[in-house]
Amino acid sequence: MVYATVRTILHPLFRGKxxxxxxxxxxxxxxPYLLAANHVDYLDGFYVALAVxxxxxxxxxxxxxxxxxxxxxxxxPIDGTKKSDSVTDAAQYLxxxxxxxxxxxxxxxxxxxxxxxxxxxxxxxxxxNVPVIPVGISSKPCKNFMRSxxxxxxxxxxxxxxxxxxxxxxxxxxxxxxxxxxxxxxREIMRGLVxxxxxVYIG
Numbered sequence: 007m008v009y010a011t012v013r014t015i016l017h018p019l020f021r022g023k024x025x026x027x028x029x030x031x032x033x034x035x036x037x038p039y040l041l042a043a044n045h046v047d048y049l050d051g052f053y054v055a056l057a058v059x060x061x062x063x064x065x066x067x068x069x070x071x072x073x074x075x076x077x078x079x080x081x082x083p084i085d086g087t088k089k090s091d092s093v094t095d096a097a098q099y100l101x102x103x104x105x106x107x108x109x110x111x112x113x114x115x116x117x118x119x120x121x122x123x124x125x126x127x128x129x130x131x132x133x134x135n136v137p138v139i140p141v142g143i144s145s146k147p148c149k150n151f152m153r154s155x156x157x158x159x160x161x162x163x164x165x166x167x168x169x170x171x172x173x174x175x176x177x178x179x180x181x182x183x184x185x186x187x188x189x190x191x192x193r194e195i196m197r198g199l200v201x202x203x204x205x206v207y208i209g
Contacts, residue, residue, distance in 0.1 A: 019158055020049075020052050020053065020056045021056060021060075022162045023053070023158055023161075023162060024056055024057060024166075025165060025166060026166040026168075027057045027060060027061060027166075028166065028167070028168040028169070029168050029169035029202075030057070030060075030062070030169055032139060032169045032170055033061055033064075033139060034062075034137060034139070034172075035062070037064060037100075037105045038101070038102075038104055038105060038106075038134070039105055039137040039172075040100070040106055040107075040108065040127060040131050040138045040139070041054060041058070041066065041106070041107040041108070041138075041139050041141050042108055042110045042127045042138050042139070042140050042141065042173070042195050042198075042199065043108070043109055043141035043142075043143055044111055044115065044120060044142060044143055044202075044203050044205070045109035045111050045115055045143070046114060046115065046146075046147050047143075047145045047148055047154050047157075047165075048114065048148060048150075048154040049155075049158060050143050050145070051066075051068055051080075051107065053143060053145070053165050053167055054066060054143065055080065055107075057167040057169075058105065061169075065080065065104075066106075067080050067081065067082045067099065067105065067106050067107070068081050068106070069092075069096055069106060070082065070083060070084070071083070071084060071085075082095075082099050082106070084096055093126075093129055093130055094133075096130050097130065097133050097134040100136050106130075107141070108126060110123045110126075110127045110192070110195060110196065110199070111123060111124070112124040114147065116147030117205075118206070119205050119206045119207065119208055120199060120203065120206070120208075120209070121209070122209035123192040123193070123196040124192070125185070125188040125192045127195060128178075128192045128194075128195060129183060129188055131175060131191075132175060132178060132183055133183070137172040137173075138172060138173040138175065138195055138198075139169055139170065139172055139173075140170040140173060140198035140199045140202055141167065141168070141169055141199075141202065142166075142168040142170070142199055142201075142202025143165070143166070143167055144165065144166040144168075145164065146161070146164060168202040168203075170198050170199070170202050171198070173194055173195050173198045174194075175191055178190065178191045178194075193209065
């Protein structure tokens with residue numbers, strides 16, 4: 007009930023903020039799949055979720071180690087004490103057909119270049135054997151959450167969400183997932199983000 011109410015109230019706000027949704031044809035017709043997105047603003051998750059729901063009618067989920075956002079019903083709890091447990095938990099959600107979004111840079115990034123990608127997305131994609139769809143978000147970076155909320159209301163149509171073709175990780179599948187392999191797979195994903203974000207990648 008809480009989630010339904012919040013979604014009804016906020017949807018027009020977020021829809022007015024997202025001016026363009028590009029490349030929705032690259033989204034699979036059905037789950038599971040992983041979304042690998044860059045991260046600019048505190049509200050990026052809402053923009054990605056809206057773009058996917060409007061394009062395919064799919065709900066997008068985000069992994070969390072806490073229960074702070076229970077009311078959104080779009081967070082999936084994982085055990086943060088061990089990496090292997092986290093991957094196992096997340097893979098189980100994917101096997102249930104869910105769509106999960108990871109912000110592969112690991113932090114909000116207002117810079118003109120992409121941060122070095124974290125290997126968790128590649129690790130999960132290879133473990134669960136699911137497609138990875140790159141997502142480029144272009145928006146105005148904000149210094150704090152309240153500023154993001156203010157811009158949500160005051161500035162309209164200045165967020166663009168772009169989906170790219172699925173990243174081919176076939177060359178990495180069936181091999182031992184050591185750190186070197188995961189780094190190479192992550193670089194492959196990050197290269198897919200470059201044309202969607204108009205940022206360079208120096209990782």
